[in-house]
Amino acid sequence: MDRVEVGADVGNPLFLAARVALGLHTQEEFAAAFEARACELGTPLGISVRQVRRWESPRPGWPNRAAREVLVAIFGRTLEELGFVRPARPAGRRTLPGPGGALPRPTGSPLLAVRDALDEAARADSLLGPRGTLPRALSILAEIETGARESGSAIRRELLVLGARAAEFTAWLYRDSGAPPDRTAYWHDRAVEFATMAGDGALHAYVLLRKAQAADDDPARMRDLARAAHAGPWALPPRPRAEALQQEARALALTGVRGAPIDRLLGQAREALEAAPPPTAPPSCTGPLGEGYTLERLMVQSALCHREAGQAARAVDLFGSYLATGTFAPRDRAFFTAAMSGALAAAGEPDEAARAGMAALSIAAEAGFGRALAELHRTVTALASHARRPAVRQLRQAVREAVVPAPRSA
Numbered sequence: 001m002d003r004v005e006v007g008a009d010v011g012n013p014l015f016l017a018a019r020v021a022l023g024l025h026t027q028e029e030f031a032a033a034f035e036a037r038a039c040e041l042g043t044p045l046g047i048s049v050r051q052v053r054r055w056e057s058p059r060p061g062w063p064n065r066a067a068r069e070v071l072v073a074i075f076g077r078t079l080e081e082l083g084f085v086r087p088a089r090p091a092g093r094r095t096l097p098g099p100g101g102a103l104p105r106p107t108g109s110p111l112l113a114v115r116d117a118l119d120e121a122a123r124a125d126s127l128l129g130p131r132g133t134l135p136r137a138l139s140i141l142a143e144i145e146t147g148a149r150e151s152g153s154a155i156r157r158e159l160l161v162l163g164a165r166a167a168e169f170t171a172w173l174y175r176d177s178g179a180p181p182d183r184t185a186y187w188h189d190r191a192v193e194f195a196t197m198a199g200d201g202a203l204h205a206y207v208l209l210r211k212a213q214a215a216d217d218d219p220a221r222m223r224d225l226a227r228a229a230h231a232g233p234w235a236l237p238p239r240p241r242a243e244a245l246q247q248e249a250r251a252l253a254l255t256g257v258r259g260a261p262i263d264r265l266l267g268q269a270r271e272a273l274e275a276a277p278p279p280t281a282p283p284s285c286t287g288p289l290g291e292g293y294t295l296e297r298l299m300v301q302s303a304l305c306h307r308e309a310g311q312a313a314r315a316v317d318l319f320g321s322y323l324a325t326g327t328f329a330p331r332d333r334a335f336f337t338a339a340m341s342g343a344l345a346a347a348g349e350p351d352e353a354a355r356a357g358m359a360a361l362s363i364a365a366e367a368g369f370g371r372a373l374a375e376l377h378r379t380v381t382a383l384a385s386h387a388r389r390p391a392v393r394q395l396r397q398a399v400r401e402a403v404v405p406a407p408r409s410a
Helices: 013-021 026-042 049-055 067-074 110-128 134-150 153-177 181-198 201-213 219-231 240-256 260-274 295-308 314-325 331-348 350-367 370-380 390-401
Strands: none
Touching: 013 067, 026 049, 049 067, 067 134, 110 134, 110 153, 134 295, 134 350, 134 370, 153 181, 153 201, 153 219, 153 370, 181 201, 201 370, 219 240, 240 260, 240 295, 260 295, 260 370, 295 314, 295 331, 331 370, 350 370, 350 390
16 A cells, blocks of 8 residues: 655645554545544544545635544544634634534533533543543633633633643543553643643642652652642642642652651641531532542542552551442542452452452443553452462453553544
């Protein structure tokens, strides 16, 4: 098959380069991939090679709403990043996209419509997983970016704040989808940029906390980011401050620290949480920072710290107590149950570890909760010496068959 070379004479080199980067070397291949992705999104839609050629021309036009959603899902980029130019809007008119993952046309404030759409996307992720939510999040981000460029100063700052929340959420979706780490890092950096432009120091620190949580392969960086989040030149509210202190404790455990320093940080985290005012509304993606950080969540995350510090039995006790009494979304319950499975394996209880692992897998597999599945892979590795036990053998086989599809927009 002939390979496509991207030359200076291409009409829309951004689109063509993005297509080739996906391994779609002919326009026919892209048309077939477009139709397949549209079907996955529940929006049956086909395009011709002539349409692909038009998108790669010097004047690609602006795709219709359905095509925009599919293009964002395929490439994981905004349309502007693919070389499309948004048409000018009539003066005084503000258009927001409609159903199908984009923002609804508002009946009230445009900001309220953005908040509602982002909160709804976060709820969908916690129940159904990241793969189907990612295109929606990217669409919301595209609208926020456009609105921030076009709006006056009064509404612009609020849009920038929402942009930071949406970018941080998108980083999470990429991470949980199993996408390459640079995708997560890119959106975390964009979230920091939005928060900085908005002049929101607490939000800036909150994104640093999220960056710390994503630094699984670099404990020293995790430690420094978590410390910067709670000790930097800003004031985090008590709940996210508690989470940042806990995250630093986990980072210390991963770097080999044991004993008093970890217990001291976890104690400070509990003090910060106990000083927090009661929540005024159910937690949401756009509500107060860290509003959903409860005692139960702190304690199961403390169990993670103790597990990393070699205190498996202590971790098992905490997981058992607080997973039984706390209220967790399916995504979180899958992850913490998978982590408890690993703690049980480390504590020398292979059959109990396998049973907990199967419980986590029953939640995580269909939705594609990537972090929970990664924890289960870690567990089966730890159980390798017990592979002949029936319960362990069943878990190993089930985890092996639980393939996590690539994120739809990657």
